[in-house]
Amino acid sequence: MRTWIEKQKYLIDFTLSSLARRKVKNLGLLLIYTGIVFLLASVMLFTHALRREAAKVLAGSPDVIVQRMVAGRHDLIPASYLGKIGAMRGVQKKEGRLWGYYYDPLRKANYTVMVPPAATAALVAPGRIAVGAAVARGLGLTVNAEMYFQSYSGKPFSSTVANTFSSESELVSADLVLMSEEDFRTLFDYPAGQYTDIALSVANPQELRNVAAKLAGRLPDSRTILREEVLRTYESIFNWREGIVLVLLSGAVLAFAIFALEKASGLSADEKREIGILKAIGWETGDVILMKFWEGALISLTAFLLGYTAAYLHVFRLSSVLFEPVLKGWSVLYPRFELVPEVDGFQIATLFFFTVFPYAMATIVPIWRAAITDPDSVMRG
Amino acid sequence: MIELSGIRKAFNQGRDNEYWALNGIDLTIPSQQVTAFFGPSGSGKTTLLTVVGCLARPTTGRVRLEDRDISGLPERFLTQIRRRTFGFVFQQFNLIRGLSAVENVMLPAYPLGGEWRPLKERAEFLLDSLHLSHRRAARVEWLSGGEQQRVAIARALINDPKVLVADEPTANLDTALAKGFLDILETLAAQGRTILLSSHDPLVIASSVVERVVKLRDGRIVEDD
Numbered sequence: 001m002r003t004w005i006e007k008q009k010y011l012i013d014f015t016l017s018s019l020a021r022r023k024v025k026n027l028g029l030l031l032i033y034t035g036i037v038f039l040l041a042s043v044m045l046f047t048h049a050l051r052r053e054a055a056k057v058l059a060g061s062p063d064v065i066v067q068r069m070v071a072g073r074h075d076l077i078p079a080s081y082l083g084k085i086g087a088m089r090g091v092q093k094k095e096g097r098l099w100g101y102y103y104d105p106l107r108k109a110n111y112t113v114m115v116p117p118a119a120t121a122a123l124v125a126p127g128r129i130a131v132g133a134a135v136a137r138g139l140g141l142t143v144n145a146e147m148y149f150q151s152y153s154g155k156p157f158s159s160t161v162a163n164t165f166s167s168e169s170e171l172v173s174a175d176l177v178l179m180s181e182e183d184f185r186t187l188f189d190y191p192a193g194q195y196t197d198i199a200l201s202v203a204n205p206q207e208l209r210n211v212a213a214k215l216a217g218r219l220p221d222s223r224t225i226l227r228e229e230v231l232r233t234y235e236s237i238f239n240w241r242e243g244i245v246l247v248l249l250s251g252a253v254l255a256f257a258i259f260a261l262e263k264a265s266g267l268s269a270d271e272k273r274e275i276g277i278l279k280a281i282g283w284e285t286g287d288v289i290l291m292k293f294w295e296g297a298l299i300s301l302t303a304f305l306l307g308y309t310a311a312y313l314h315v316f317r318l319s320s321v322l323f324e325p326v327l328k329g330w331s332v333l334y335p336r337f338e339l340v341p342e343v344d345g346f347q348i349a350t351l352f353f354f355t356v357f358p359y360a361m362a363t364i365v366p367i368w369r370a371a372i373t374d375p376d377s378v379m380r381g
Numbered sequence: 382m383i384e385l386s387g388i389r390k391a392f393n394q395g396r397d398n399e400y401w402a403l404n405g406i407d408l409t410i411p412s413q414q415v416t417a418f419f420g421p422s423g424s425g426k427t428t429l430l431t432v433v434g435c436l437a438r439p440t441t442g443r444v445r446l447e448d449r450d451i452s453g454l455p456e457r458f459l460t461q462i463r464r465r466t467f468g469f470v471f472q473q474f475n476l477i478r479g480l481s482a483v484e485n486v487m488l489p490a491y492p493l494g495g496e497w498r499p500l501k502e503r504a505e506f507l508l509d510s511l512h513l514s515h516r517r518a519a520r521v522e523w524l525s526g527g528e529q530q531r532v533a534i535a536r537a538l539i540n541d542p543k544v545l546v547a548d549e550p551t552a553n554l555d556t557a558l559a560k561g562f563l564d565i566l567e568t569l570a571a572q573g574r575t576i577l578l579s580s581h582d583p584l585v586i587a588s589s590v591v592e593r594v595v596k597l598r599d600g601r602i603v604e605d606d
Binding site for chain 2: 002003004005007011021277282283284287374375376
């Protein structure tokens with residue numbers, strides 16, 4: 001065993017010096033290889049993390065939302081609709097919700113303003129608000145600080161920050177401002193007896209479709225949105241966008257495949273001569289193949305690690321600057337937010353299989369061909 | 382002792398350009414002797430050395446090493462025998478460019494997987510014995526022809542082989558360096574090594590170090606003294 005380990009050390013040592021001797025070729029290969037892994041890993045990490053964020057956001061959202069429509073557009077829903085819905089089998093709870101967006105022209109920022117559900121209404125007493133981490137950060141707010149708004153009636157409006165909160169998902173809480181119902185109605189000049197929408201809780205997921213069908217009958221001017229429908233919409237949007245990027249990248253991947261095959265398979269005359277010498281001085285065919293295997297493994301693993309790390313930093317530290325325009329960019333997402341690092345083992349394995357494995361395969365055959373040449377070829381010059 | 386019987390070796394067998402480099406060689410090479418294969422270009426000297434040194438298998442005929450028939454062994458076993466028994470000094474030296482002298486010397490021992498420190502010490506000892514210790518860290522392409530050959534000799538000796546095989550060792554050397562090589566040969570012969578040379582250099586053939594000259598022509602032995 002010790003001999004085997006020593007032998008591998010010698011082979012790796014020789015491989016490293018061999019790589020160093022062909023600096024230009026190998027650095028070029030490493031650079032392109034790393035670039036490809038970086039691009040693919042960036043798309044994968046980004047879309048995966050975004051999906052998880054969306055799932056987290058939606059996990060806390062109501063089972064069914066009822067929105068009143070006027071001429072095909074979402075309108076305020078009167079409190080009387082809660083009565084119209086009446087008692088319905090399977091519906092555990094029904095509650096009018098108040099939420100909206102407040103644009104801060106000074107900061108050029110959009111906040112999501114919400115009234116917490118009745119069960120947690122105690123979080124914010126009238127005159128006090130709770131703000132998300134990004135809002136607090138952006139405005140330099142601490143507890144007991146004052147936050148100023150311009151109300152829709154034109155009067156200035158201020159609230160004291162009761163607390164700031166963060167969540168495991170920035171997407172959930174980053175731009176959130178929670179306030180009491182009274183303050184909300186004052187700020188937006190919101191008509192009494194009206195809600196933004198109505199949220200229903202349904203205990204049994206099997207009942208959801210029945211509940212939706214009954215609601216459609218009882219409230220013909222309203223639409224019902226099931227959580228699973230929102231999830232599905234998000235999924236298809238992410239898949240579609242990821243698909244577009246992957247199609248765009250496929251050209252680059254193909255170019256890399258050709259490049260790798262050419263570089264890996266086309267052993268130079270110098271390399272062939274070297275293999276001949278090694279065989280003549282007592283290296284077995286297996287030793288030569290093993291040495292070349294280490295060479296391929298070192299290049300591909302280094303490229304994989306560098307590319308993946310760069311992609312990780314790109315996605316989770318630099319907010320995916322390269323892909324933002326394609327992959328983010330719809331109105332419900334905020335201009336800037338940081339994704340929570342999320343790495344999926346299966347995804348790494350897939351990427352590894354599609355980048356490292358083909359390269360290793362591409363190198364083995366030509367090396368095997370060169371390695372089985374007769375050792376006396378060196379003598380024959 | 383190495384025994385060759387009925388050795389024939391063909392290249393490109395069965396094709397239009399089939400060529401028989403060796404045409405029936407019967408020869409016994411005793412241990413601890415310096416034997417030179419002498420002959421013009423194309424006479425089969427180098428091919429004979431490759432067959433004796435387990436670098437190539439004969440097309441027909443038998444090679445026996447210490448009473449063991451090795452002509453039919455698979456490549457893997459042949460390589461092991463070659464690694465332990467033979468050390469080679471090639472005509473073009475065949476050192477690996479970009480590596481230092483000492484690294485080149487150590488190369489044949491890598492597949493054996495011995496410890497690094499003793500191996501390095503042995504490589505340095507060999508370079509020192511060939512008066513090259515001051516050049517041990519130099520890359521081989523920076524060395525002169527004579528120095529390169531001494532590195533090649535050190536490399537051939539790293540696994541302490543019983544037999545040293547040198548193909549046209551003086552072909553790329555001037556007279557002074559050729560004489561220097563013969564001096565090294567004398568030292569190695571005195572250590573009890575079997576030495577096989579191929580050469581068409583009269584200086585080598587006339588040297589007192591060479592105990593036996595086997596003359597070849599057209600793949601056959603024409604004189605043996």
